[in-house]
Amino acid sequence: MMTVDAEKWISFVRQYGPLARNANMYDEEIRRWSKKLSVTPIAFEHPLSRDVLASFTDRKDGHGGVVILTGTAGDGKSYLCYQVWEALGGSPDAWASNTSYFKQPVTINGHTYTLHLIRDLTPFCKNDPDGSKAQLLQELSAALFEPSSNLFLVAANDGPLIENWRKLGGHGASQRALALFEARLMNDEDPEPTDRLHFFNLSAVSSATVLALCLDALLGHEGWESCYAVAQPNGFFGPRCPIRHNFELLRDPLVRSRLVALFQLLDFNELHTPIRRVLLLLANAILGHPAAKDGLMSASDVAKIIAAGETHKASLFANLFGANLKSAKRDAQEIFDYLSRFGIGFETTNRIDNILIFGSEDENVSQYFHELVEADGFYGATERYRGEQRSYIEMPEAQSGDRHPFLDMLVDQRRGLFFKIPDPHADELKLWCLTVFHSAGEYLHDVAQPLNDGKRVSRQTVSKLVNGLNRIFTGLLTTTKSELLLATSLSHSGAKISQLLEDKIAINSHGRVERVEISLHRDFPHLIVTLPNGQGRSLALNLTRYEFLMRVSEGALPGNFSRECYEDLLAFKSALLSAAAIDRHTPDDDDGLTFRLLALDPTGNAIDQVVELSND
Template sequence: MVRVSNPFVAFLNRYTTASPDHEAAFDEYVSNGPEPPAGSLRLTTKIEQFLTNQFRQPQPPSVILTGNAGDGKTYLCRQIVNVLQGKEPERWENLIDQPIEYNTMRFFIVKDLSELSEEKGKEILLRLSQTLQTPDQRDRYLIAANEGRLRALLSTIVGHKELKEAIQTQLDQGPAYHQSLIVLNLNRVATSTFVPAALAWMTDQRNWQACNECPIQLKCPIRFNMTRLTAQPVQQRIKMLYEVLERSNEHVTIRDMLIHLAYTISGGFDCTQAQQQVQERADMSYLAYYENIFGRDDDAGFRRKSHVTRLLHRFNIGSQSIFAIDEFIINGGETIEEQQHHQAIFGETVDLHFKAFHQARRAYTEGIESERGQDVLRWLPHCRRKLFFERNHPDDQQLLPFRYFSIYQRLLDQPQGKHEDIVSQLIGGLNRAFSRLYLTQTGQLRANERLYITTQYVHSVNQPHPIVLLTLPIENIRLIVNTTSDQHLDLPARSLYLHIAPPPTQRHAEPVEWPLNILLFEHLMRIADGGHISILADECELEVRRLKDVLIQQFATVDISANEVAFFVPARHRYELRRLRIDEQGRLAIS
């Protein structure tokens, strides 16, 4: 077999390679490779344009960039140096003390404050502080810093109140654009917005022309993945997975995204390995992009290395049996249109090991007692994942372990809506979570109209009876959406909160605003609907307990004059709210 190697495959694998240089200086490591035929990756972002506009002003501010390793701090510093001096920096360390002259201003660039000694880092911050005290100074700074390192250095500086307040306030509350110092936290950037652009560059046909001479191009899993990932529906599915992570309060850096998407295409294989697999007639279905994207079981090393893969692997997409989906995979649908659609998705391609899946499916449907007839069960998870990305059907959404993700997105897109029905369901979920009882809308109990905040249990024989310490009507509870439309964000940051107002007896108490990410929202909605899966319980029960503690601490009071205690008791197939009261004659009465 004639050996053909595509240099771009090797370039992609530079992203997925594990080495000290790769981890410590990702931007430099990747940029030192040969430029691909389609050119270097260029992600145009609002934050880059914002910085460029700021530094081109006659009186620009100084800027501090914070964020995780891999958020693009070095990349942004490189782009700004290009703007200021028209070329790449030759030696970054020179820019710390030797400024770039631009528009009568002197710009000092620190691409990583963590690389400097504590003494030098303090010196840089003190020099920055002087520019705040004398705004007519010509010196300006662009500093990239890990937030922890930045806060640690600030704590060692005595005095310089203006510098400390300017940095700490913006770290906690967001940037203030009209000060002489702007602090931008790259953790607030939604990486999902860049997924389509990154995939468009990785699948650009100019980068894959070398494959045209390859004898295995029709059987190559890398080439197959590249072709599939050019499809817009597939790209949108991948983007949606990133959005789910962001709604779960999981920040994905640009570096994490590029590592993950590169591995999704190549699976860590190079051209030589792929050609050898074809020559050996090996089953390469496990290298399909929808297997790589969740981290393959045979490559546990990469799963440990890849933050995104570890997060997505928890979703277990494809492991759950859903009758409508499995029926389509095995039987191909009832109508001619469905059967044609089935053939288009499950044709004889490398991701289904050519005829192997079809032979197993035929043996199973025809009732042939053989090992091949049982192989179709092995194919089902694989085929479910394929459907998730390549078929636009409502059933496929069920493969994602978030039944209520579309509702959650709708709430964020309609910030002015009242959403009483959703609030009612959330109250029902909270009541069941607080009391550990399956409370329902029966009798005088309004489990979805009033929030019952319970405290310690009273025991009668072996049956626990949670005491109701506080009750809040549904009118005190509403959903609100906080929107942050910062100039440097490509996507407005939106957060969902449950706003809980205090009872009339505590009118001076501050309302409680409880952030609802997709995990908590899904957890409560599933409890309200009658059940939940364990992964959500593990992630969310502690947060629900904290909410209960906050509500008791801020809203609950002991009213001695009430002479009453409320508690839940079992009544056949439901629970009822009972009140134990001491009347004026000192007699006990239960209602």
């Protein structure tokens, strides 16, 4: 007989999944479910928790101030607000109410303040017939610049924070506060000095960090011990239970490392995933099944799913991409959109598909089939897979319709291989060719890791990028890697073919000012070009731009991966040309004109020829 605790734990995990709920009250809703089911919430110390608390508890001068928590929905703003409320003696019962605004006197290090806490600015600012709410925001603005005994804590998404301060009008302290908030959001310098503002942008916390914390908190929860204690041979948490298998897969170091790598790449593609979305993803990964209510299994579903022979539909590898959900629900969750951009399941190589299609019949790949597919009796070479595999080999066209069901199985199996191919075989089997970003592994290993370790990115990597830049900047299939070519045309700098050489910047400048390098700027990789005149320009080297440049360097046409990247790089070229023109000597008209015309030698190396036009 299954214990109630185990059932309640699974029911509780479901609440983190893609269910309909009031997003603004997510933290409060989880607390209510926790109390109702007598289950401890999935919790961990937020990376900014200590700093946020210290901005209150470390006050010693008796002066008031303002603490702003901003970011996107689900970053943990409400959770941090509750931590402050609790630390300063606030009532849990009061917090459980639906109000957005709390006020109470607090004493910190012998000084008395009035705490004003707005846990969500958006509902707070609605319906203000007497203007009292606007007046409170005006008082907050003044507290940034004038002595006060008020302490303000405000949680707001980025947009509403700016929008509501703009509504206060363009004058006085509110206008100064707006300028200050905008500068902090943009990581610019404060327009005027103040030590009364503590500004925390929770979206600045990396997605990979959030994922690691969520994994540890979820997988380490005591609720799973209750599940093991009531395991049923042919039911919940027994050896054939998909919930148990998915839970154990997420604990596998290889699966975890691949998932973390994907989240690191999301960070490097400037895509932020808040805590709420990460927990949604993990809950869906463990409990997902298309036949279950809301696409999420409960403990009572397991025996029926096993009896029906449908455990394969609960594949963790498919659930991570929302395959268990109806398309409308999947499309509504940005985390699945972000992960779908990797194209995992739809990108492949001939060798990968030979493993999956011909398997043990092809002696060249049979070893990999046995180790990576056949050995996985849960989501790999099941009897159903074997049957459709034979059918597809005998007749690739479906008996009814245009698409053979085995093709959908291939999508699931490719996704599985991405998480199952061991690191020693990753290069040989071209792991990252299972994604759109074939150079993603190099990006992590050759760019991100050295920079995070305080080391330089290798000259070989910089040379490849420079070669890609040269092909875009000139429109020529050049092989030049040792120097960056700044070229334009008689028409404009954005012309597809640019053969008028304006400047060259050597990668290895031998002590000169000019150089091309990759460095961290605000914790993000940037391609930095320093020109001979000392002027410098930088380009954020996100994953998409890196992939684009690497593909161009290897011979792809500039526009066939990302038109947006192409436009970005031409804009970077224009910025470099403008910088190169600063302080440049312009010859007198009487001297005539001199051009340096680019051409390619037989090996593709760029050479320039001087062409002089005389006024005679």
